[in-house]
Amino acid sequence: QVQLVESGGGVVQPGGSLRLSCAPSGFTFSTFGMHWVRQAPGKGLEWVAFIRFDGTAQYYADSVKGRFTISRDNSKNTLYLQMNSLRPEDTAVYFCAKNRGRAEAGDFDYWGQGTLVTVSS
Amino acid sequence: EIVLTQSPATLSLSPGERATLSCRASESVNRYLAWYQQKPGQAPRLLIYDASNRATGLPARFSGSGSGTDFSLIISSLEPEDFAVYYCQQRSKWPLTFGGGTKVEIK
Numbered sequence: 686q687v688q689l690v691e692s693g694g695g696v697v698q699p700g701g702s703l704r705l706s707c708a709p710s711g712f713t714f715s716t717f718g719m720h721w722v723r724q725a726p727g728k729g730l731e732w733v734a735f736i737r738f739d740g741t742a743q744y745y746a747d748s749v750k751g752r753f754t755i756s757r758d759n760s761k762n763t764l765y766l767q768m769n770s771l772r773p774e775d776t777a778v779y780f781c782a783k784n785r786g787r788a789e790a791g792d793f794d795y796w797g798q799g800t801l802v803t804v805s806s
Numbered sequence: 807e808i809v810l811t812q813s814p815a816t817l818s819l820s821p822g823e824r825a826t827l828s829c830r831a832s833e834s835v836n837r838y839l840a841w842y843q844q845k846p847g848q849a850p851r852l853l854i855y856d857a858s859n860r861a862t863g864l865p866a867r868f869s870g871s872g873s874g875t876d877f878s879l880i881i882s883s884l885e886p887e888d889f890a891v892y893y894c895q896q897r898s899k900w901p902l903t904f905g906g907g908t909k910v911e912i913k
Binding site: 720729730731732735744745746747780785788790791792793794795796797798799 | 807838840842844848849850851852855861893895897898899900901902903904905906907
């Protein structure tokens with residue numbers, strides 16, 4: 686069955702950096718686009734970033750553009766989110782999610798359990 | 807960006823009752839709208855995609871309808887496990903956006 690396991694969350698000071706990873710299994714990772722979605726404590730869902738199945742295109746929310754970078758290594762079956770210049774408002778649970786279809790702008794049919802990122806001094 | 811407005815914010819109902827959740831888009835999203843269910847401490851779960859298509863394994867009591875700017879998620883008869891927060895999400899244009907959520911709580 687499909688599984689997505691995130692790692693790399695933790696506590697970081699404002700202005701710091703963190704890299705999240707997502708390890709998928711149960712499907713052919715190299716043929717699907719992937720997303721990061723976040724949820725601040727007690728708040729709703731916010732889409733963060735998308736990467737095409739082959740890594741040749743990425744899209745970002747305005748709130749993270751220029752600070753976050755989504756990438757993937759299909760040979761290692763891993764999705765990444767490099768987060769730089771972190772702000773307190775980036776504090777959230779970060780979910781990786783599989784794009785449901787082959788279209789780029791998709792919805793999310795499988796989600797990981799999330800990893801908590803806390804930005805605080 | 808496309809803004810999705812969900813109403814009501816909270817729906818207080820009893821098991822067995824019918825729930826009708828609304829999602830309105832600030833511009834047309836055609837039928838590119840999905841619905842998710844999220845329970846406390848869990849990841850969201852895809853329920854409906856492209857306005858009316860049920861995800862694999864979803865019970866028939868869940869149905870979605872709508873197109874353009876107005877969409878509905880209907881739960882025909884609430885089961886105890888259906889009390890949760892529900893989000894809509896559009897994939898018509900970047901950036902992908904979610905509604906603010908509707909909490910379905912036990913009355």
